[in-house]
Amino acid sequence: xxYDYDQQGWVLIPNVFGKKDLDTMFEWGYNMRLEWQKHSHxxxxxxxxxxxxxxxxxxxxxxxxxxxxxVLGTPHLFNDQVVYKLPMDGMSFAPHYDNQYSIKNxxxxxxxxxxxxxxxxxxxxxxxxxxxxxxxxxxxxxPKAGDIIAINGSTIHKSYDNRSDHARGIYAxxxxxxxxxxxxxxxxxFTGQQKNIKIFKENA
Numbered sequence: 001x002x003y004d005y006d007q008q009g010w011v012l013i014p015n016v017f018g019k020k021d022l023d024t025m026f027e028w029g030y031n032m033r034l035e036w037q038k039h040s041h042x043x044x045x046x047x048x049x050x051x052x053x054x055x056x057x058x059x060x061x062x063x064x065x066x067x068x069x070x071v072l073g074t075p076h077l078f079n080d081q082v083v084y085k086l087p088m089d090g091m092s093f094a095p096h097y098d099n100q101y102s103i104k105n106x107x108x109x110x111x112x113x114x115x116x117x118x119x120x121x122x123x124x125x126x127x128x129x130x131x132x133x134x135x136x137x138x139x140x141x142x143p144k145a146g147d148i149i150a151i152n153g154s155t156i157h158k159s160y161d162n163r164s165d166h167a168r169g170i171y172a173x174x175x176x177x178x179x180x181x182x183x184x185x186x187x188x189x190f191t192g193q194q195k196n197i198k199i200f201k202e203n204a
């Protein structure tokens with residue numbers, strides 16, 4: 001996985017999560033999206049684990065720690081974000097790289113990785129991923145439910161709005177190689193003992 005990630009700036013990892021975890025992501029993520037004003041200033045819900053212990057358990061799971069460690073070596077927590085596109089809601093993303101939204105990392109000095117978990121099958125109709133790889137080509141990426149797209153924080157990508165009849169969601173688990181120390185986000189080492197951390201303990 002890491003070789004392809006390093007070579008391409010992204011990689012598709014198939015069949016990581018099963019139905020039980022996907023049902024959890026859907027139940028919490030979809031309902032947060034419907035009431036986004038309670039949790040966020042925009043339709044995406046950053047640090048969603050603050051309102052959901054089950055999401056926190058996925059974000060800090062052994063599965064995610066193994067993947068984050070393979071990519072980053074000594075990962076730190078940063079953000080777990082729910083992004084749900086509802087049918088015909090016009091939600092789309094112009095070409096961007098994730099680090100550009102960080103006031104401390106616009107120059108890509110800190111290695112970050114976004115493991116976007118597909119909660120449903122992603123199609124061209126409901127908002128496919130288009131990723132601009134290191135080969136300087138655009139790639140259309142259509143993960144199935146339970147697959148993960150690992151995207152380097154400096155890799156450009158985009159997606160269009162959902163023109164289907166069903167909601168399309170991802171749960172984006174983002175980690176960094178060193179603490180980001182940005183207000184409103186996590187900065188703790190990803191040790192596997194996260195329930196001892198105050199930000200999670202308050203929501204347990």
